[in-house]
Amino acid sequence: MTTDLSDDYLFSGYDEPTRLAISSFHVTPQPGLIVPILSGICFYFLPKEKRDLPRDSPLEVLLGAVTECGSLTLVEFLLAVEEALKIEFNNAEMREIKGPAEFLALVKSKIAAPPATLDG
Numbered sequence: 001m002t003t004d005l006s007d008d009y010l011f012s013g014y015d016e017p018t019r020l021a022i023s024s025f026h027v028t029p030q031p032g033l034i035v036p037i038l039s040g041i042c043f044y045f046l047p048k049e050k051r052d053l054p055r056d057s058p059l060e061v062l063l064g065a066v067t068e069c070g071s072l073t074l075v076e077f078l079l080a081v082e083e084a085l086k087i088e089f090n091n092a093e094m095r096e097i098k099g100p101a102e103f104l105a106l107v108k109s110k111i112a113a114p115p116a117t118l119d120g
Helices: 005-010 016-027 031-045 059-067 071-085 091-096 100-112
Strands: none
Touching: 016 031, 016 071, 031 059, 031 071, 031 100, 059 071, 059 100, 071 100, 091 100
């Protein structure tokens, strides 16, 4: 249940449960995998001073800790989410985000929305 080998390398820095969830999501995008994937990515990007947070902390707590990082880390985090979930964020959407709940809602809406086509 894996995707191509470039994905194996791309996501190799995450823990095994996160890698498996991403791989499964790429085969069949299941909404139930969103929170485990986001939690794993958040945990990967946590600053050293926040690494004492339990791995099973609520997603809102993990997202909040990541948003406290510098802007470069936040951009890297957003790119990682895009790659893992095969979605894209635009600047207008990102400006609307006020907190973890809005971010999660945006991600879920991206997954639920059918992909845009050139036909219209």
